[in-house]
Each structure stands twice: as C-alpha cells, then as structure tokens.
Amino acid sequence: MSATLLETRQITRRFGGLVAVDGVDLDVAEGEVHGLIGPNGAGKTTMLNLLSGHLPSSSGSILFADADVTRHAAEKRAIAGIRRTFQNLKLFKELPALDNVMVGLHASTRSEIFHALLRTPFQRREEREIVERAREALDFVGLGPFADKAAGSLPYGHQRLLEIARAFVARPKLLLLDEPAAGLNGAESKALVDLIRRIRAAGTTTVLVEHHMDVVMPTCDRITVLNYGKLLAKGTPQDIRHNSEVIGAYLGKGSALKRERAAQEGAVHAAP
Ligand SMILES: Nc1ncnc2c1ncn2[C@@H]1O[C@H](COP(=O)(O)OP(=O)(O)OP(=O)(O)O)[C@@H](O)[C@H]1O
Structure with missing residues (x-):
C-alpha cells in the first residue's frame, strides 16, 4: 500500500454560522488520483482552499508529506509542492x-x-x-x-x-484541480481524462474536484464524497457508484451521478 501524502484530521471551516467543511478526515495516498465529489455547496471548493492554504481552517489539522502545514500560508505550501487550479480561471x-x-x-x-x-x-x-x-x-x-x-x-x-x-509546470507533489472539466465539450473532457492519467504517470498526486462523472470515474483511484460539509463516503469508484447513501444524496437533485447512471443504462440498453 502507498504512503499517505496528505491527511486532514477533523478539518473544519466555518463561515459565520455555516459550517462549510465539518470535521472531515481525508487521506490521499502518494501517486493516486483522489476524487472529491458531492452536490453543489457540499464544501468541495472550501476543502481545496483549506488544502492549498487559500483559506485558514477554523479547527483541525493538515499533514502534508509528514509535516504539519495547517498554519502555513499558500506560498509556503506551493514551495513545499502543493499547486492548484481555480474554478474561475485566474490567467x-x-x-x-x-x-x-x-x-x-x-x-x-x-x-x-x-x-x-x-x-x-x-x-x-x-x-x-x-x-x-x-x-x-x-x-x-x-x-x-x-x-x-x-x-x-x-x-x-x-x-x-x-x-x-501553470500548476503542473513546477512538477508538484500534489496537484489540486478545481472542476477542470467545467465548460468542456465531450471531446475536450476525453482529452482531460487522458491528461489526468498522464499527470498520474508522471508521478504527481492529484485531488480532483469535479461534477463530471465521465471524468471522475475513469481517472480516480479513490473518491471521497462530501455532503453538507460532512464526509458521506469514501472508496473506489466502484464502491461509490453503488453506495446507496451517495446515490440518495445525488438522485434527489438530478445530479451528475444520476446523469451518469442514465447514460450507463442507455449504453447497456443499446448494447447488442
Ligand atoms: N467565502 C464564503 N463566505 C461565506 N460562505 C461561503 C464562502 N465560501 C463558501 N461558502 C459557503 O460554504 C458552502 C460550501 O461551499 P463550496 O463552494 O465549498 O461548495 P462546493 O461543494 O464547492 O459547491 P459547488 O459544487 O457548487 O462548487 C456553501 O454553502 C457556500 O455558500
């Protein structure tokens, strides 16, 4: 089993009365692509901001490459090997x-x-x-x-x-991707899947926040699911795909997971 590169313990972020990330334990193994998924407002981007140091945590701790980086600023974490992209491009x-x-x-x-x-x-x-x-x-x-x-x-x-x-050029130990497939067409999403796999093959560990299951499922080794800021489930794509709590949390909202299941069923029905 691979060593743990990144670990959060009971990491929490409050915005006034709202607990956007609520006591989450995340473990990311060295070399893996780790998906972070969940409905809108589940706390995924807040979690990435906590990992990159763009937001301070309210409580809890973050260990990266065996060092406690909880209080380190974003620049210091970048030098240590944590790089990220942003949902809203910052070019x-x-x-x-x-x-x-x-x-x-x-x-x-x-x-x-x-x-x-x-x-x-x-x-x-x-x-x-x-x-x-x-x-x-x-x-x-x-x-x-x-x-x-x-x-x-x-x-x-x-x-x-x-x-x-720009995030990958420094060959970071850990790459945080915030919804890289947002706004991409089908062909571009396929190319993104290939790119994420090549990033993995180059030895960079990735945390992928994404709604597009056609990108998450084929690239991720393991997935953590957040719901209302709390950890809902973790496991392999196969585990997550069949987890009734995850399906329940998504199905009510006509979500990505539901669309993916519909597409799969369509593919099954279309099969000769
Ligand atoms: N700077 C902020 N101030 C106040 N509330 C915030 C702030 N940032 C996020 N929130 C709230 O925290 C919760 C989690 O937001 P977050 O953006 O992390 O969710 P998300 O899972 O990334 O959602 P999406 O999939 O829609 O991007 C939401 O209720 C959001 O409104």
Missing part, C-alpha cells in the same frame, strides 16, 4: 500562454525577484531554463503551438488546459 489574459506558465515557476519572494532583475549570467541561464520548462509543460497539455498567443484569445477549453499547465 493573465493579455499575456502569452507561455508567460502564464512561466509564472508557475517564478520565485515569489522579493529578494529573489530583486536578484532576477540584476540579471547575472546565472539568472539568465535560469531564465532560459524557465522558458524551456514552460514550453515542455505547454507541450504536455497539448498547447505547444499556442505558446505565443494571448491567453485570453484561446478557446475556453484551452484556457482550462493552460491553467493546468
């Missing part, structure tokens, strides 16, 4: 795609930026390496030919891939 729309990816590699401290401005030979070599690595990341997500295009001029699906390239 520099006027800048070329390549520059957007380079941002994922540039140091964030003032002193390092100061040294970069001096442009010593070492700095120039480092800059060439940054460009090279950014190009590799663009190629990896299939956006190599668009390196010089302004991010905002790319089709929406490409912008989603660009956001992943």
